[in-house]
Structure formats: structure tokens, C-alpha cells
Amino acid sequence: MGTFPPLRVLAFETAVPPFDPPSDELIHLRTSRFLKALERLEAAASVQALRAGVAALRERIDRRSPALLNGHVPGDSVAVTVAFLNQAFSQVVAAQTLERAKYYLDRFAKSVTTPKHNAVSDINLNRWKEYDDILTDSLWVVERRDKSGAHSAQYWGNFIPQIPSQMMRRFTKPGEWVLDAFAGSGTTLIEGRRLGRNVVGIELQPEVADRTHELLAAEPNPHHTVTQILAGDSADVDYEAILAAHGQTSVQLVMLHPPYFDIIKFSDDPRDLSNARSVNEFLVMMGNVIDNVAPLLDAGRYLVLVIGDKYAGGRWIPLGFQTMNEVEQRGFLLKSIIVKNFEQTAAKRSHKELWRYRALAGGFYIFKHEYIFVFKKKS
Numbered sequence: 253m254g255t256f257p258p259l260r261v262l263a264f265e266t267a268v269p270p271f272d273p274p275s276d277e278l279i280h281l282r283t284s285r286f287l288k289a290l291e292r293l294e295a296a297a298s299v300q301a302l303r304a305g306v307a308a309l310r311e312r313i314d315r316r317s318p319a320l321l322n323g324h325v326p327g328d329s330v331a332v333t334v335a336f337l338n339q340a341f342s343q344v345v346a347a348q349t350l351e352r353a354k355y356y357l358d359r360f361a362k363s364v365t366t367p368k369h370n371a372v373s374d375i376n377l378n379r380w381k382e383y384d385d386i387l388t389d390s391l392w393v394v395e396r397r398d399k400s401g402a403h404s405a406q407y408w409g410n411f412i413p414q415i416p417s418q419m420m421r422r423f424t425k426p427g428e429w430v431l432d433a434f435a436g437s438g439t440t441l442i443e444g445r446r447l448g449r450n451v452v453g454i455e456l457q458p459e460v461a462d463r464t465h466e467l468l469a470a471e472p473n474p475h476h477t478v479t480q481i482l483a484g485d486s487a488d489v490d491y492e493a494i495l496a497a498h499g500q501t502s503v504q505l506v507m508l509h510p511p512y513f514d515i516i517k518f519s520d521d522p523r524d525l526s527n528a529r530s531v532n533e534f535l536v537m538m539g540n541v542i543d544n545v546a547p548l549l550d551a552g553r554y555l556v557l558v559i560g561d562k563y564a565g566g567r568w569i570p571l572g573f574q575t576m577n578e579v580e581q582r583g584f585l586l587k588s589i590i591v592k593n594f595e596q597t598a599a600k601r602s603h604k605e606l607w608r609y610r611a612l613a614g615g616f617y618i619f620k621h622e623y624i625f626v627f628k629k630k631s
């Protein structure tokens with residue numbers, strides 16, 4: 253038998269019970285029997301009787317009553333986390349009136365049986381408390397890069413896997429299509445495989461695209477999704493033809509992680525955005541990419557731009573906001589600006605002291621953040 257944190261018996265508590273540490277461990281409930289048990293609780297004649305009933309039910313779950321936890325019965329099984337059960341039970345027990353407690357019980361039953369989704373993701377809003385790992389704050393301080401599987405931090409300038417993962421989970425459903433116009437080392441594609449999203453990635457440098465293709469072969473594909481990386485200029489490739497080859501006419505999410513102008517020079521190719529001769533030229537090139545990808549995105553769906561600012565000539569260049577404007581001007585609604593801590597590159601780390609000295613002497617601040625701009629395509 254596996255173990256899961258015990259559900260505490262709360263029968264005679266009257267104050268709000270302390271919140272159990274969230275656990276995403278899954279319990280497979282036999283839906284019909286569990287709902288019957290909730291129905292019986294609803295028939296309670298007093299708050300005390302109801303609380304005692306809740307305690308008894310929790311105790312049955314705790315000792316894994318086979319009648320309630322009957323594995324995976326086809327059509328009669330629902331997987332819930334321990335955290336979700338604890339929360340829902342605690343809310344019922346904390347209610348001060350019978351009417352309120354019954355209202356919570358009713359909601360509890362609905363949340364077990366009726367999924368509620370918005371139009372762009374499969375997050376079950378009736379059980380939103382189970383999604384602890386989905387970020388909703390506009391400040392992200394991510395301490396550790398996910399280096400599992402095919403992910404590697406070797407490609408200079410790749411983003412942390414958490415970025416495409418969070419975005420795909422918030423803004424796509426399983427089986428939907430994502431376009432990454434600056435695919436690099438394939439971080440979005442690897443995450444797409446893990447999450448069951450199809451991803452087409454475009455990368456200018458053929459040798460980088462080839463290496464990413466090889467890397468992808470080492471990543472398991474449990475959902476059998478399409479993850480294709482192609483070499484090409486994102487401002488110019490024929491996305492329609494690429495998608496048509498997969499029987500698709502549109503995508504449901506666009507990821508844009510362009511070079512941050514010339515901060516990292518990726519190649520000598522003049523079509524490479526890191527070779528733009530000025531900020532203005534960079535913005536024009538970026539505009540061309542957006543013009544090429546935007547028609548592919550379904551209305552009401554999301555485009556995510558990841559970019560940072562830069563210094564030049566003793567001046568802070570707000571490249572992020574300037575690029576943000578390029579997207580907004582093309583019929584997109586700005587939904588969020590996320591500020592994310594910036595991982596120091598190994599090169600920068602070794603010059604830490606020097607950068608600090610320069611900052612103090614020159615009256616500037618050392619970059620520690622980048623932006624994730626989230627846009628919605630207007631209908």
C-alpha cells in the first residue's frame with residue numbers, strides 16, 4: 253500500500269482548522285459512492301452532526317475504505333489530490349451554520365463531478381486549489397533551472413523550461429498547437445512533449461536546428477505529439493505550408509524569445525535579429541516576424557514575448573517595452589507583464605566584482621530581470 257498524509261479528524265473542532273500542507277498526491281475515489289456519502293452528510297440535522305459525519309468520512313478515506321477508494325473503476329472514478337480533499341473538508345467543518353456547511357458540501361460535490369474550464373486551458377476551475385504549481389503572480393523568482401531530460405543550459409541564451417511550461421499550461425489544452433518562432437535549443441518543444449502539446453519551432457541556424465532535432469530524439473514522447481524543429485527565417489518562412497503538412501491551419505499559442513538585440517550575437521547571418529544594426533532595425537525585424545506569425549494564431553489566443561532590456565552608450569535602452577509596443581500595434585491586447593529574475597551567465601558571474609564597480613562608478617544598476625509579456629489576440 254502506498255502512503256499519503258493522514259487526513260486529520262476534525263470532528264469536534266469549532267474554530268477554522270489549520271490548513272494541512274498541500275499534497276499533490278492523488279487518491280482515486282469511487283465517484284458514485286463518494287457522492288452518496290456527501291449526500292448523507294447533507295441530510296444532517298445539525299452542524300455538530302454534520303461535523304461528526306465529516307470526521308467519519310475522512311476516517312474512511314484515511315484507512316482507504318475499499319468501498320470508497322476502489323482504484324480506477326471505468327466511468328466511476330475520480331482522481332483528487334489529498335490537498336483538495338483536505339481543503340474541501342476543512343471548509344465544510346469550519347462553516348458556522350448548517351446552511352453554509354451544506355452550501356460548501358454542494359460545491360464540493362460539484363467540484364468532484366463537474367469540470368469547469370475557461371476557453372484556453374484544461375485547468376479545472378472547480379478544483380483550482382489543486383494547481384499550486386501554476387504561477388499567477390507578476391514577479392517570478394525562479395531559483396533553479398529544470399535540467400532534466402533533454403534540457404540543457406549549454407545553449408547560451410535559452411530560456412528556463414518553466415517559462416514555456418507555465419505558458420502552455422495556462423494558455424493551451426492538451427493536443428493543441430504551439431509555434432515557437434525562435435526555437436534555439438528547443439526548450440518549448442521539450443516541454444511540449446512532456447505536456448502533450450504539439451510544437452513547431454523555427455530556428456535560423458541550421459546547425460542549431462539539427463542539434464535540437466537530435467536532442468529531441470532523446471526525450472520521451474508519452475503523448476505522441478508532434479514536435480518539429482525547422483531551420484528558417486521566422487520573418488519569412490511559410491508557416492501555413494508547415495502547418496498544412498500536419499493538417500493544421502492555425503496555432504493556439506505563439507512563443508517569441510528573440511535575441512535581446514545584440515546582447516548575444518547568435519550568428520553572422522544578416523537575417524539574425526542579433527545582427528540588427530540599430531535598435532530601430534531590430535524593431536523593424538521583430539515587426540516582420542510578428543506580421544508573419546500573427547495571422548496563424550487563433551483569435552482570443554495568446555502570444556508570449558520573452559525579452560530583456562540593454563545598456564548602450566551609458567543609457568538604459570528599454571528594449572522590452574519597445575518590442576512590447578510592436579506587438580500591441582498589431583492588434584494584440586496586453587494582458588500581463590511578468591518580471592522574472594535573470595540568471596547570471598557564467599561569464600558575468602566571473603566578472604561580478606568588476607560589474608559592481610562599474611555600476612557604482614557609472615551610476616547604473618546591473619540587470620537582474622527580464623520580461624515575459626503576455627498578449628491576447630483580439631477577436
Ligand SMILES: C[S@@+](CC[C@H](N)C(=O)[O-])C[C@H]1O[C@@H](n2cnc3c(N)ncnc32)[C@H](O)[C@@H]1O
Nearest residue numbers: 410411434436437439456485486509518524525
Ligand atoms: C534567445 S534565443 C532563443 C532560445 C530558445 N528559447 C531556447 O530555449 O533555446 C534566440 C534564437 O533566435 C534565433 N534567431 C535569430 N534570428 C532569427 C530569425 N530571423 N528567425 C529564426 N530564428 C532566429 C537565434 O539563432 C537564437 O537561437
